[in-house]
Amino acid sequence: MLIRRPIDILPSEITSSELYHDRRRFLTQSTALALAAALPASLARAAGQSLGPLTKSPYSIGETPTPYKAVTTYNNFYELGTDKADPAENTRRLKPAPWTLRVEGLVNKPRTFGIDELLKLAPLEERIYRMRCVEGWSMVIPWVGFPLASLLKLVEPQGSAKYVEFVSHYDKSTMTHGVLDWPYNEGLRIDEARHPLTLLAVGLYGEVLPVQNGAPIRLVVPWKYGFKGAKSLVTLRLTDKQPLTAWMKAGPSEYGFYSNVNPEVDHPRWSQATERRIGEFSKRKTLMFNGYADQVASMYTGMDLRRFF
Amino acid sequence: MTPTNPQLGAIKTALFVLCLLPAFLLWRGLEMDTLGANPIEALTRATGEWTLRFLLITLCVTPLRKYSGWHWLVRLRRMLGLFAFAYGVTHLLTYVWLDQFFDWHAIAKDILKRPFITVGFAALVLMTPLAATSFNAAIRRLGGRRWQALHRAIYPIAVMGCVHFWWLVKKDITQPLIYAAITAVLLGLRAWWREQERRKQLAGGYQPAHGPTGKVIRIFQSH
Numbered sequence: 001m002l003i004r005r006p007i008d009i010l011p012s013e014i015t016s017s018e019l020y021h022d023r024r025r026f027l028t029q030s031t032a033l034a035l036a037a038a039l040p041a042s043l044a045r046a047a048g049q050s051l052g053p054l055t056k057s058p059y060s061i062g063e064t065p066t067p068y069k070a071v072t073t074y075n076n077f078y079e080l081g082t083d084k085a086d087p088a089e090n091t092r093r094l095k096p097a098p099w100t101l102r103v104e105g106l107v108n109k110p111r112t113f114g115i116d117e118l119l120k121l122a123p124l125e126e127r128i129y130r131m132r133c134v135e136g137w138s139m140v141i142p143w144v145g146f147p148l149a150s151l152l153k154l155v156e157p158q159g160s161a162k163y164v165e166f167v168s169h170y171d172k173s174t175m176t177h178g179v180l181d182w183p184y185n186e187g188l189r190i191d192e193a194r195h196p197l198t199l200l201a202v203g204l205y206g207e208v209l210p211v212q213n214g215a216p217i218r219l220v221v222p223w224k225y226g227f228k229g230a231k232s233l234v235t236l237r238l239t240d241k242q243p244l245t246a247w248m249k250a251g252p253s254e255y256g257f258y259s260n261v262n263p264e265v266d267h268p269r270w271s272q273a274t275e276r277r278i279g280e281f282s283k284r285k286t287l288m289f290n291g292y293a294d295q296v297a298s299m300y301t302g303m304d305l306r307r308f309f
Numbered sequence: 310m311t312p313t314n315p316q317l318g319a320i321k322t323a324l325f326v327l328c329l330l331p332a333f334l335l336w337r338g339l340e341m342d343t344l345g346a347n348p349i350e351a352l353t354r355a356t357g358e359w360t361l362r363f364l365l366i367t368l369c370v371t372p373l374r375k376y377s378g379w380h381w382l383v384r385l386r387r388m389l390g391l392f393a394f395a396y397g398v399t400h401l402l403t404y405v406w407l408d409q410f411f412d413w414h415a416i417a418k419d420i421l422k423r424p425f426i427t428v429g430f431a432a433l434v435l436m437t438p439l440a441a442t443s444f445n446a447a448i449r450r451l452g453g454r455r456w457q458a459l460h461r462a463i464y465p466i467a468v469m470g471c472v473h474f475w476w477l478v479k480k481d482i483t484q485p486l487i488y489a490a491i492t493a494v495l496l497g498l499r500a501w502w503r504e505q506e507r508r509k510q511l512a513g514g515y516q517p518a519h520g521p522t523g524k525v526i527r528i529f530q531s532h
Contacts, residue, residue, distance in 0.1 A: 179481050269424070279346075
């Protein structure tokens with residue numbers, strides 16, 4: 001026999017579905033608020049946000065910077081697409097936070113740095129540099145960053161370390177397949193890496209580095225062709241052997257390890273004597289070492305720059 | 310289906326406007342500054358690609374005519390070929406004027422030293438006699454056979470256009486590969502037809518006047 005019991009919850013006490021769903025919204029909102037308050041730097045860091053007061057640098061040049069729009073919409077970042085307009089449209093393919101940079105190899109203190117540590121590692125400087133692409137165009141870019149030398153000092157390279165290899169982030173599930181041998185990598189001789197002009201950039205135009213320019217941290221070597229500046233770095237490896245870079249693997253006769261800007265040594269398929277500065281109508285003459293000869297030429301004395309292109 | 314003369318006139322006018330559309334859009338892009346950070350490069354690239362596209366569209370006419378039976382399509386071919394030439398000249402002008410700014414020394418050096426420029430320049434030079442003999446009097450004067458033989462130069466021109474594109478690309482050859490594949494199909498079709506015709510003639514016991522080594526030449530059919 002079935003005995004019907006009276007319902008022990010009054011209908012008036014039952015939470016309405018609207019309120020029930022609203023509870024979720026309340027929870028997510030309050031959690032987001034708490035997180036944002038606790039981690040302002042790492043979660044809220046997005047392109048366009050100011051990097052605060054910056055130190056001016058005597059290494060900056062006096063030329064007019066290329067407009068922000070051109071610097072952020074005309075990019076060679078093949079992982080995000082091979083057309084120059086692609087990277088700015090495909091920024092979702094790379095998440096610049098959270099991020100770590102591993103420094104390893106022939107060092108006494110191998111270490112993994114969080115992006116926040118990197119930002120506080122040395123005073124952030126504004127460096128207005130020329131950027132010459134191997135394709136024959138150039139820009140003037142106000143980078144924000146700190147010398148790579150400051151980072152190297154912390155990990156104490158061993159005497160046997162002759163080169164630094166730079167490895168970019170690569171995610172097969174979101175990024176370009178083929179074209180180059182991924183992940184993208186680059187290399188510098190240790191004296192080039194320690195040169196005061198060599199920069200780890202974390203921003204441009206005083207703001208956090210946009211994804212398409214290599215967020216959150218990239219290499220900038222102003223006297224070399226632009227492709228030497230590996231983007232979105234995840235690993236720095238100190239080695240005793242010259243690294244075989246992605247472009248050397250792709251075209252050994254066209255892209256050498258040094259890739260110093262040199263108007264006298266042509267790319268096998270086109271001239272490097274002149275360049276088009278983005279935004280200008282007539283071409284300019286390309287300068288030896290991209291105009292940084294006074295600071296860097298001494299590193300290459302006695303070297304045949306045609307052979308070591 | 311064959312259009313009447315007034316219908317064909319309307320079709321030609323519409324096609325003319327359509328062929329001008331890319332040039333108009335590029336001009337507008339230049340004026341409104343929507344061609345990106347390097348408009349000169351964008352313009353050079355776009356005019357070059359349109360040259361190649363018009364060459365391939367021109368090469369599509371004969372297969373389309375053959376398989377659809379729409380023989381009147383051949384009457385649109387001259388305009389398409391001339392547009393290929395016009396875009397090619399514009400392409401050369403953007404290079405000579407906007408890119409090199411009449412630096413004849415640098416241009417001469419480029420043409421001699423840079424294989425991709427050598428090939429592109431040679432292709433345009435080869436297109437010039439074709440454009441120059443594209444009116445009826447020239448066809449009559451040359452005679453159908455010779456005129457047709459001359460205009461077969463479009464085959465090597467299309468190949469050279471693809472090579473020109475292929476050699477200038479830094480690494481991602483997807484685009485030139487697509488053009489090369491289409492060119493291969495269009496030229497392959499012609500080689501296949503020729504082979505079929507040869508076999509047919511051999512099977513029929515037909516002996517060409519010049520003996521077995523003589524070339525079989527298809528006579529130009531305009532209608």
